[in-house]
Amino acid sequence: MSRVIEVNELTKRYGGKTAVKDLSFTVRPGHVTGFLGPNGAGKSTTLRLLLGLDAPTGGSVTIGGRPFRDRPRGLRHVGALLDAGDVHGGRRAVAHLYGLARGNRIPRARVDEVLRDVGLADAARRRIGGFSLGMRQRLGIATALLGDPPVLLFDEPLNGLDPEGVLWVRGLFRRLAAEGRTVFVSSHLMSEMENTADQLVVIGRGELIAAESLSDFAARGARLSVAVRTPDGVRLGDVLTAEGAAVEADGDTLTVTGLPAPRIAELALRHRILLNELTTRTSSLEEAFMELTADSVEYPAGESR
Ligand SMILES: Nc1ncnc2c1ncn2[C@@H]1O[C@H](COP(=O)(O)OP(=O)(O)OP(=O)(O)O)[C@@H](O)[C@H]1O
Numbered sequence: 001m002s003r004v005i006e007v008n009e010l011t012k013r014y015g016g017k018t019a020v021k022d023l024s025f026t027v028r029p030g031h032v033t034g035f036l037g038p039n040g041a042g043k044s045t046t047l048r049l050l051l052g053l054d055a056p057t058g059g060s061v062t063i064g065g066r067p068f069r070d071r072p073r074g075l076r077h078v079g080a081l082l083d084a085g086d087v088h089g090g091r092r093a094v095a096h097l098y099g100l101a102r103g104n105r106i107p108r109a110r111v112d113e114v115l116r117d118v119g120l121a122d123a124a125r126r127r128i129g130g131f132s133l134g135m136r137q138r139l140g141i142a143t144a145l146l147g148d149p150p151v152l153l154f155d156e157p158l159n160g161l162d163p164e165g166v167l168w169v170r171g172l173f174r175r176l177a178a179e180g181r182t183v184f185v186s187s188h189l190m191s192e193m194e195n196t197a198d199q200l201v202v203i204g205r206g207e208l209i210a211a212e213s214l215s216d217f218a219a220r221g222a223r224l225s226v227a228v229r230t231p232d233g234v235r236l237g238d239v240l241t242a243e244g245a246a247v248e249a250d251g252d253t254l255t256v257t258g259l260p261a262p263r264i265a266e267l268a269l270r271h272r273i274l275l276n277e278l279t280t281r282t283s284s285l286e287e288a289f290m291e292l293t294a295d296s297v298e299y300p301a302g303e304s305r
Pocket residue numbers: 014017018019037038039040041042043044045046188
């Protein structure tokens with residue numbers, strides 16, 4: 001079975017609200033692909049459409065060339081963590097997983113195996129209602145892994161995990177991808193994906209913004225700037241502006257774009273201006289993400305309404 005996820009001109013409207021619009025992208029096996037977008041961008045909607053939990057208004061989604069809902073015994077094909085809170089609190093973790101194993105013809109022994117894999121072996125007989133958010137996430141991940149599926153979808157899996165849990169999940173995702181599986185992970189935080197994913201699909205207001213490698217995405221947003229610390233900021237600022245640079249002053253530090261550091265040093269020397277610091281900075285992935293999604297944030301902070 002092919003493990004490729006194809007999203008093709010996908011549109012989903014809820015009444016007058018368009019949650020996803022003409023969205024097309026491909027997710028390939030062997031990588032951890034991050035699915036990024038600000039709150040309300042349409043990530044959960046897309047994942048629900050992928051799993052056939054909702055019907056698209058237009059377009060299609062296929063996994064291995066077929067709509068997921070056409071597949072019998074789904075958990076063996078696609079494992080998913082959508083909403084970690086969506087489990088019966090009165091049940092014990094093992095009972096929850098045994099039920100799913102039975103319905104998907106998965107051997108019972110696999111339940112103990114995945115509980116061990118996610119670090120919940122000791123909590124197996126406890127009621128899920130008493131689980132912390134992090135434990136629920138681990139149980140959700142155990143559920144996704146239960147059928148040993150070639151394709152895995154995770155909606156905000158790092159939510160509620162402590163730093164040790166985050167490291168563990170990252171390692172797990174990388175292992176799953178290295179085994180040749182397709183791993184598709186949503187998040188609204190670039191900082192979470194930066195060390196987790198190697199490919200990115202970025203959306204805003206339901207539309208595609210980017211689908212590329214993490215390094216290509218970073219390069220798009222990378223504008224070099226140079227930080228210059230000098231006691232003579234006003235004069236240097238004038239000199240650099242006259243040379244065509246854009247200069248922002250903050251105390252004794254100027255942030256300069258449009259001129260490389262060696263040229264700034266040369267101009268400072270020529271005008272006998274002392275420099276205390278000259279540092280080239282690249283914008284971070286986080287900045288690239290903010291910049292590219294700025295127009296698609298639904299409720300920007302500080303907006304008066
Ligand atoms: N069942 C629904 N009925 C009406 N509107 C919906 C429904 N589901 C989602 N929406 C709307 O569609 C848009 C996309 O929502 P979605 O939950 O897919 O975004 P998201 O990227 O997962 O966001 P978040 O990071 O906040 O979970 C939002 O504006 C949301 O209010």
